[in-house]
């Protein structure tokens with residue numbers, strides 16, 4: 001009996017929570033995505049969320065989903081996964097894991113594979129029926145890149161700034 005605290009966050013829970021916290025920075029009114037890259041020593045090496053490119057004002061570009069292509073967010077927004085990789089402290093992410101709130105699209109998947117990331121842990125797969133996500137899975141399977149859904153062990157975590165503590169159910 002060492003008396004240590006046992007009810008600590010697991011590694012998956014920790015990194016997925018960081019990804020979700022990062023998503024809290026996204027200005028996208030419909031889908032906020034966060035991504036966090038962890039290395040084999042469980043060090044955070046990169047983190048990001050979906051947003052417009054650096055220097056592009058969030059007030060000048062559109063956040064719409066529908067309409068003429070140039071009137072929507074789609075040609076402009078940088079996906080969370082790409083931002084996490086570009087923000088990483090090293091270019092070679094061999095053996096790293098990516099925690100991401102939403103299953104990566106095909107364009108992000110190419111970049112994830114090329115960066116050396118060996119495993120994706122995702123939360124939502126709400127676009128599973130799209131050709132983009134189907135293409136992602138084809139590339140992941142043929143490259144031998146692992147992916148699995150995060151299974152939470154508790155329903156929620158709450159940051160309580162008043163008590164300076166993290167609460168959970």
Ligand SMILES: O=c1[nH]c(=O)n([C@H]2C[C@H](O)[C@@H](COP(=O)(O)O)O2)cc1CO
Pocket residue numbers: 028030031032033049050051065073077078079080081102103104105108127
């Ligand atoms: O893997 C992803 N990563 C990511 O950051 N995104 C971003 C792009 C958009 O800002 C938003 C998706 O918007 P919507 O669900 O309204 O189509 O999420 C979207 C995906 C999957 O499409």
Ligand SMILES: [Zn+2]
Pocket residue numbers: 079081104105106107108109
């Ligand atoms: Zn993407």
